[in-house]
Amino acid sequence: MSTETHEQRREAQRDLARRAILDATEALLLDDGFDAFSIRRLVERCGYAAPSIYHYFGDKDGLFDALIEERFAKLTAQLKRVPRGEDPVLYIRGLAMAFVRFGLKSPTHFRLLFTPRAGDETPPPSGEDARQLLEVALNALWETGRLRFGDPRTAGQALSVLCQGLVWSRIARPDHDWSKTLNEDSIDALLRGLVAPDDAAASGAGEKV
Amino acid sequence: MSTETHEQRREAQRDLARRAILDATEALLLDDGFDAFSIRRLVERCGYAAPSIYHYFGDKDGLFDALIEERFAKLTAQLKRVPRGEDPVLYIRGLAMAFVRFGLKSPTHFRLLFTPRAGDETPPPSGEDARQLLEVALNALWETGRLRFGDPRTAGQALSVLCQGLVWSRIARPDHDWSKTLNEDSIDALLRGLVAPDDAAASGAGEKV
DNA sequence: CTTGCCGATGTAACGGTGTTACCTAACCTG
DNA sequence: CAGGTTAGGTAACACCGTTACATCGGCAAG
Numbered sequence: 001m002s003t004e005t006h007e008q009r010r011e012a013q014r015d016l017a018r019r020a021i022l023d024a025t026e027a028l029l030l031d032d033g034f035d036a037f038s039i040r041r042l043v044e045r046c047g048y049a050a051p052s053i054y055h056y057f058g059d060k061d062g063l064f065d066a067l068i069e070e071r072f073a074k075l076t077a078q079l080k081r082v083p084r085g086e087d088p089v090l091y092i093r094g095l096a097m098a099f100v101r102f103g104l105k106s107p108t109h110f111r112l113l114f115t116p117r118a119g120d121e122t123p124p125p126s127g128e129d130a131r132q133l134l135e136v137a138l139n140a141l142w143e144t145g146r147l148r149f150g151d152p153r154t155a156g157q158a159l160s161v162l163c164q165g166l167v168w169s170r171i172a173r174p175d176h177d178w179s180k181t182l183n184e185d186s187i188d189a190l191l192r193g194l195v196a197p198d199d200a201a202a203s204g205a206g207e208k209v
Numbered sequence: 210m211s212t213e214t215h216e217q218r219r220e221a222q223r224d225l226a227r228r229a230i231l232d233a234t235e236a237l238l239l240d241d242g243f244d245a246f247s248i249r250r251l252v253e254r255c256g257y258a259a260p261s262i263y264h265y266f267g268d269k270d271g272l273f274d275a276l277i278e279e280r281f282a283k284l285t286a287q288l289k290r291v292p293r294g295e296d297p298v299l300y301i302r303g304l305a306m307a308f309v310r311f312g313l314k315s316p317t318h319f320r321l322l323f324t325p326r327a328g329d330e331t332p333p334p335s336g337e338d339a340r341q342l343l344e345v346a347l348n349a350l351w352e353t354g355r356l357r358f359g360d361p362r363t364a365g366q367a368l369s370v371l372c373q374g375l376v377w378s379r380i381a382r383p384d385h386d387w388s389k390t391l392n393e394d395s396i397d398a399l400l401r402g403l404v405a406p407d408d409a410a411a412s413g414a415g416e417k418v
Numbered sequence: 419c420t421t422g423c424c425g426a427t428g429t430a431a432c433g434g435t436g437t438t439a440c441c442t443a444a445c446c447t448g
Numbered sequence: 449c450a451g452g453t454t455a456g457g458t459a460a461c462a463c464c465g466t467t468a469c470a471t472c473g474g475c476a477a478g
Contacts, residue, residue: 060465154390155394158394161375161391162399163374166370168325185364188402190395190399192402226455247434247435264455
């Protein structure tokens with residue numbers, strides 16, 4: 001009994017330390033940018049010594065993974081706040097725009113989430129939730145029969161690829177003279193190409209190839 | 210006179226050293242990947258000592274920049290080999306596909322060319338040639354009046370953004386279960402959305418709003 | 419109460435990185 | 449032949465991620 005409360009207390013302490021380290025990581029990342037980050041500067045900032053960080057996160061990548069997990073959760077939350085509405089196309093458009101907004105608002109986070117991991121295997125973090133959101137939206141659209149593809153998965157990948165491209169390109173060349181309407185226009189164009197116009201919906205509604 | 214030939218000889222020597230270093234850089238990059246690259250391993254491999262590299266290229270970034278310049282030239286050459294044909298839409302499609310093929314064939318190079326530069330200013334290398342190729346193609350399309358946008362620049366950016374997204378996404382998640390037809394399908398979809406169908410060409414041909 | 423264990427933390431080091439201060443040797447120019 | 453410019457090497461600096469090792473703390477069992 002006293003055992004358990006003690007275990008709990010220790011766990012609380014653990015979480016506290018992890019939180020402090022993660023917060024310092026995030027702050028340092030946002031203040032000085034992705035490339036300026038280093039464990040040693042983190043150590044200076046968070047008060048803990050280096051081995052503590054390795055104790056809790058095992059690795060620099062492990063540390064980043066923990067942060068990535070949190071940020072992906074935030075992204076998913078942000079996407080879930082997009083109103084579903086009636087028109088699945090508009091909903092999908094909303095999701096795409098929200099994703100791009102997220103990426104452009106904090107490029108540092110975006111880079112953290114979407115840079116190719118080095119040589120290590122750990123395939124995806126839990127960014128799957130966000131992806132799944134888009135997937136169900138496209139399945140809904142598919143149900144209406146207005147999708148011009150054999151499968152909604154391809155359409156979803158096309159859209160998410162475009163969105164990632166939008167963010168990446170702007171991060172890579174922030175000073176380029178980007179079209180002001182690029183986000184809306186490109187997403188709308190792709191959607192126009194993916195989705196049959198409304199009046200054609202009825203004709204294609206049943207025949208799933 | 211003997212002066213000049215000597216200057217030439219020295220320059221030749223210079224170029225020889227630069228070539229050797231650049232070749233070793235490229236080989237090391239291709240053999241061991243982007244993340245495993247280091248000046249010291251390059252030094253081991255190319256025979257020259259570290260200061261020589263700094264003498265010739267000033268910087269690790271300078272070294273990469275020199276390589277980038279060359280690879281961009283190669284990319285542009287590859288794009289120029291795309292047959293122009295009669296239909297500007299098909300030509301543009303060909304350009305896009307060629308770009309994606311280039312990126313997927315050697316992800317290491319693609320990463321070298323398109324990763325966001327660190328904090329340094331040097332905005333773009335000479336990747337402009339490739340971009341310009343797409344630009345003129347879209348201007349040609351614009352001339353036909355089939356473009357659905359106010360300006361061809363936006364359309365070009367949309368397309369290049371999609372292509373970069375295609376490559377980036379696959380590099381970032383090579384093991385993901387990507388749709389086999391994603392490249393063609395997404396490019397075609399975007400083009401469908403950008404371009405009015407052929408029969409509508411005449412009606413919009415003159416009014417460049 | 420003592421002994422022992424285990425987890426949290428710190429000190430100091432190891433090997434690797436980009437970079438540079440300094441020296442040397444070669445070469446053309448005067 | 450003297451002198452400056454240049455290519456090249458040796459050795460160091462400062463930083464990086466990481467880890468052996470020591471220390472201290474608190475709880476459990478004896």
